[in-house]
Structure formats: structure tokens, C-alpha cells
Amino acid sequence: MSLTTRIATFRRAIERWLLARFGDTWVEEWARGLYHGMISHPAYEKIELEAEDLEDAFMVACFPDAFGIPSPVSYYTAELLPYLETEFGAWERRMWDRQSLIERKGRQYHF
Amino acid sequence: MDEPRFVFFGGKGGVGKTTVSSAFGLRCARSGQRTLLVSTDPAHSTGDLFDQPFTDAPQPVDGYDNLEAMEIDPATEVDAHLQQLKRELGTQMSAAVVNEVDLQLEMAHRTPGAHEAALFDRFIDVMRDADPYDRVVFDTSPTGGTLRLLSLPDLLEGWIDRLIAKREQSIELYERAAIGNRAPRRQLDGDPVIARLQDRRKRFVFARDTLQDAARFHLVMNPDSLSLRETERALETLKEYELPIGPIVINKITPSPEAHEDGRGGRYLRQRCASERARMQEARDSLPVEVGAEIESRVQDVTGDVLEEVAAELDLPVGGQPA
Numbered sequence: 001m002s003l004t005t006r007i008a009t010f011r012r013a014i015e016r017w018l019l020a021r022f023g024d025t026w027v028e029e030w031a032r033g034l035y036h037g038m039i040s041h042p043a044y045e046k047i048e049l050e051a052e053d054l055e056d057a058f059m060v061a062c063f064p065d066a067f068g069i070p071s072p073v074s075y076y077t078a079e080l081l082p083y084l085e086t087e088f089g090a091w092e093r094r095m096w097d098r099q100s101l102i103e104r105k106g107r108q109y110h111f
Numbered sequence: 112m113d114e115p116r117f118v119f120f121g122g123k124g125g126v127g128k129t130t131v132s133s134a135f136g137l138r139c140a141r142s143g144q145r146t147l148l149v150s151t152d153p154a155h156s157t158g159d160l161f162d163q164p165f166t167d168a169p170q171p172v173d174g175y176d177n178l179e180a181m182e183i184d185p186a187t188e189v190d191a192h193l194q195q196l197k198r199e200l201g202t203q204m205s206a207a208v209v210n211e212v213d214l215q216l217e218m219a220h221r222t223p224g225a226h227e228a229a230l231f232d233r234f235i236d237v238m239r240d241a242d243p244y245d246r247v248v249f250d251t252s253p254t255g256g257t258l259r260l261l262s263l264p265d266l267l268e269g270w271i272d273r274l275i276a277k278r279e280q281s282i283e284l285y286e287r288a289a290i291g292n293r294a295p296r297r298q299l300d301g302d303p304v305i306a307r308l309q310d311r312r313k314r315f316v317f318a319r320d321t322l323q324d325a326a327r328f329h330l331v332m333n334p335d336s337l338s339l340r341e342t343e344r345a346l347e348t349l350k351e352y353e354l355p356i357g358p359i360v361i362n363k364i365t366p367s368p369e370a371h372e373d374g375r376g377g378r379y380l381r382q383r384c385a386s387e388r389a390r391m392q393e394a395r396d397s398l399p400v401e402v403g404a405e406i407e408s409r410v411q412d413v414t415g416d417v418l419e420e421v422a423a424e425l426d427l428p429v430g431g432q433p434a
Contacts, residue, residue, distance in 0.1 A: 047284050048296070051281045051285045054277055058274060058277040061277065065222055072228070072263070072266065072267070073267060073270050075192070080304050081212050081216055085203065085212075
């Protein structure tokens with residue numbers, strides 16, 4: 001039995017024991033919540049915020065007329081609109097909501 | 112045949128582009144080439160010239176062999192594009208968002224560049240489906256619009272490249288954010304937005320290559336200083352965009368009076384001719400391209416027989432073997 005399989009077996013045993021002992025109790029709920037709040041969410045939240053910023057830049061480049069800037073390509077980018085349903089709504093919401101760049105970028109850091 | 116397949120005629124409004132391009136189309140057809148004449152004039156002057164209504168699908172010109180014509184109306188094109196997108200919108204989107212997006216869509220079709228973009232789109236279609244023809248002659252809208260139109264591929268290509276890059280970056284980040292069993296909010300694989308952008312890009316690349324390798328541009332001018340200046344500017348722009356420029360056509364040259372005519376009309380004509388000759392000499396000396404053809408002014412509107420006369424005067428190379 002190699003080391004890795006021994007570790008895996010041991011891990012499975014612990015998972016089984018934890019599930020049997022704490023499954024569906026408040027302990028599991030809290031443990032999941034803590035893991036989500038402290039580890040996984042901060043990790044992808046920042047990346048998603050950055051992705052949203054890039055998406056906003058994309059949307060502005062596609063539809064500058066929304067801000068009164070005429071664009072030679074908006075005739076062509078209008079073809080993308082049927083496929084940008086979620087993006088369009090979210091973009092508009094973020095544009096309404098945005099205060100300043102510092103505020104937005106600052107949110108991506110936990111001091 | 113080493114003459115380019117696509118020939119464009121441009122110039123200020125009213126210099127006689129329609130006449131010259133029709134006459135050139137006729138010459139090509141006469142030399143045995145299957146020729147398509149494409150007009151972008153919303154006033155349907157090609158139809159008036161041949162005394163026959165044309166639509167935006169090529170149809171044979173009555174009384175002339177090998178010659179077909181079509182008229183593209185930019186306003187109709189813009190409208191069709193808008194309707195098409197609205198239909199797509201209806202099938203793709205939930206009713207709640209449609210209104211918001213509809214507004215954006217309407218706006219995009221009312222921007223100043225919409226007509227040019229629509230025209231350009233149709234030009235690309237025509238150039239792509241040009242197989243049945245040996246020669247396609249474009250009668251373009253007045254200078255400013257046309258030049259902008261033809262400068263579009265480069266500009267648009269660059270823009271679309273940037274759009275694609277941005278979209279890819281943001282999707283990449285979304286995918287990276289999808290840790291564990293989370294599904295990414297967007298996926299690069301099969302993204303319809305990127306697919307459409309790339310499709311557009313291909314069209315623009317095709318347009319740029321075709322315009323540079325298989326096209327030639329003739330400017331039409333009248334023998335007056337306004338027209339000469341405009342032509343100089345247009346030539347500079349064409350050069351800037353590295354588009355192949357053919358000889359200039361000078362149209363509407365006033366015929367000189369007989370030597371014995373010395374009435375008021377005769378004197379007027381003589382003075383007029385002198386000033387025109389000076390402008391033409393200036394054009395020959397100062398313009399960076401040669402003057403290829405000189406056409407006299409006609410008394411009547413150009414139709415039928417007069418068109419034949421103009422075609423006979425329009426001494427531009429048509430290539431191919433005369434039939």
C-alpha cells in the first residue's frame with residue numbers, strides 16, 4: 001500500500017466519521033459557512049470583481065452610445081445584444097451603483 | 112485579364128458618378144465581360160438613367176447584353192438589420208430585459224455611422240457573391256461618406272480585436288474564479304459573443320484584402336477649382352488607406368464655341384472654356400495620378416444613346432478582349 005493511497009483511505013475514514021457524527025447538524029452548517037466565508041468566497045470574489053470590471057470595459061467599448069458617445073462600430077456590436085442578456089442587466093446595475101474607482105478597487109482588498 | 116475585378120467610382124455630389132460608372136459598366140459589358148453595376152444612391156438615379164426600376168437584387172438591364180444592375184438603399188438596409196436583430200432578441204431574451212436592450216438597439220441604428228456601416232456590409236456581401244461576374248462596378252455615395260466607408264476595415268478590425276481580447280480576459284477570470292465545484296458564470300468554450308465577433312472580423316479581413324488586391328478607385332471630378340481641391344483631398348485619403356488608385360475622370364467639360372461665334376453666348380462659353388482648360392491643366396500637372404478620361408458636358412439628361420456616346424468617350428482600361 002503506497003503512501004498516497006494510505007492517506008486517501010485515512011481521509012475517507014475521517015470524512016465518513018465526520019459525516020456520521022455531525023452530518024445535518026448545526027456543526028456542519030457552521031463549518032461550511034466558515035469555510036465559505038473565510039476561504040473560498042474571498043478567493044473567487046476578488047477574481048470575479050476583476051472579471052466584472054473587464055466585462056464593464058468590454059460593454060463600454062461595445063456600446064459607448066449609452067453614454068452619448070457616437071461609435072462607428074455600434075451598428076455591428078448591436079448584433080451582440082441578443083447574446084448579452086445577463087451582462088447587459090448587470091452592467092447597467094453596476095454603472096448606476098458605481099461611486100469611484102478607488103471605492104471599487106478598494107473593495108477587492110481586505111485590510 | 113489583369114484589370115481588377117472591383118471598380119469604384121467616387122467624387123463629390125453631382126459630378127456625374129452615376130453617369131460615369133454606368134458608362135464604364137456598359138464598356139465592360141460591351142467588351143464581353145459579365146458586368147454588375149452597383150448603385151448606392153438612394154435617389155435611384157441608375158434606374159432613371161436606364162429608365163428601368165432596379166431593386167437590391169441584381170437584375171439584367173433591358174437592351175444590354177452582359178449587364179446587370181442593383182440599387183442598394185442604405186436606409187432600407189439599416190431597417191432590415193434592425194428588424195432582424197429585434198427578431199433574434201425576441202427568441203433569445205426574456206421579455207423583462209427586452210425593453211432595455213431594445214432602446215440600445217434603436218440607438219445603435221440611429222448613429223451617424225449606421226448608414227455607412229450598412230452600406231459597407233452590403234458591399235462585402237456583393238464582393239463575396241461576385242462569382243457570376245467578371246467585373247463589378249460600384250457607384251458610391253459622395254466623397255466623405257465613401258472614403259470613411261473604405262477606411263472602415265482597418266479601423267474595425269483593430270477595434271474588434273480589442274473587443275475579443277477584453278471578452279476573453281474577463282471570461283478567463285470568471286473561469287478561474289470557478290473553484291471547486293462551482294460553475295463559471297461565463298464559459299469561453301462556445302461563447303456566442305466571441306463567435307459573432309470573430310465572424311465579423313473575418314468579413315473585415317476579407318474586405319480589406321479584397322479592397323487592396325482586387326479593387327481600383329477612380330475619382331470623378333468637374334473642371335472647376337472646388338472639385339479639384341476636393342479631389343486632391345480625396346486622393347490623399349485614399350493613399351493614406353493604401354487603396355489602389357486609378358486614373359481620374361474629368362466630367363462635364365464645356366464644349367468650346369465655333370471660332371466665328373462672337374455673341375454673348377459665344378463669349379461666355381469661350382471664357383468658361385478657358386478657365387476650365389486652366390483647371391484641367393492644373394489637374395494634369397498637380398494631381399499625383401494621371402487624368403484617364405475627359406468627357407464633354409451633354410445638353411440632355413444622360414440616357415440611352417447619350418450614354419453610349421459617353422461610354423465611347425470614357426477611355427479607361429476595361430481589360431478582357433473586346434467582343
